[in-house]
Amino acid sequence: MRELPDELVLPASMVPSTPTGPPVEPRDAATVVLVRDGDRGIEAFLLRRVAGMAFAGGMTVFPGGGVDPRDADTSVAWSGPAPGWWASKFACSPELAVALVCAAVRETFEESGVLLAGPSAATVVADTTPYAAARAALVARELSFARFLADEGLVLRADLLRPWANWVTPPEEPRRYDTRFFVALLPEGQKADGATTEASDAVWQRPADALADWKAGRRALMPPTWVTLTEVDELGSVGAVLDESREVSKIIPKIVRDGDVLRVVLP
Known part of the structure; x- marks a missing residue:
């Protein structure tokens, strides 16, 4: 595991100065690194979380969020590697693997408008605007992802995702997540809009430029985001990222x- 730069510190307020009890059990979550080919090379889609949010407020992140219990619905029409394959990659049960993949696709749709699903196992929707009402209902938890796909006759395209990493929030933090990271290419014809109340702005950016913004103080990054952007930047192209064989x-x-700041030490 690479070392984090000395400049990458977190506000001391993120963690209580004295423990208030045993570590919180991490909640399962999924994050998707959306990538595309830009005019100057590979770009990633980034959201700046609204300042003041309970977790990672003001931080620049990739789309993602916690698993909804309904994400484990096995009735979802599915194309791509079977749940057992994902379970082997993330060292979890096949049941949890279903939930993680569904959460990854659902959260990406909710937070960016990008939908990794199509009318058949070999197609992807090119325009997601007809599903705007369903998107809002998913955000409000008025609709399950499985029900949405079934109602619209859509197949979840698990084959468009790649496993990338598994980060667990440090035990010292009051809110903890066991987050599986995926990567995916932006489907042809679709646009990422970042139209979510959880983000103050959204942008496609070269990883090198996002890291430069962090270094200049224009962006705040959590360690998993910094590491992932660095890895994607080093690979240099969408093809290399999608072809990367990862041991997760x-x-x-x-x-x-450390005084008024927190330093993160990686294993």
Whole structure:
């Protein structure tokens, strides 16, 4: 595991100065690194979370969020690697693997408007605007993702995702997530809009430029985002990212208090 730069610190307020009890059990979550070919090379889709949010407020992140219990619905029409394959990649049960893949696709749709699904196992929708009402209902938890796909006659395209990493929030933090990271190419014809109340702005950006913005103080990055952007930048192209063979293991950082800031130490 690479070392984090000395400049990558977090506000001391993110973690209580004294433990309030045993570590919180992490909640399962999924994050998707959307990539595309830009005019100057590979770009990633980034959201700046609204300042003041309970978790990672003001931070620049990839689309993602917690698993909804309904994401485990096995009635979903599915194309691509079977749940058992995903389970082997993320060292989890096939049941949880279904939920993680569905959460990844659902959260990406909710937060960016990008939908990794199509009318058949070999197609992807090119325009997601007809599903705007369903998107809002998904955000409001008035509709399950499985029900949405069934109502619209859509097949989840698990084959468009690639497993990337597994980050677990340090035990010192009051809100913890066991987050599986995926990568996916923006489907042809679709647009990422970032129309979510959880983000103050959204942008496609070259990883190198996002890292430069962080270094200049224009963006705040969590360690998993910094590491992922660095990895994608080093690979250099969409093809290399999608073809990357990854051995995924849990990464559980430690937090060290250093005066008014927190330093994150990777294993």
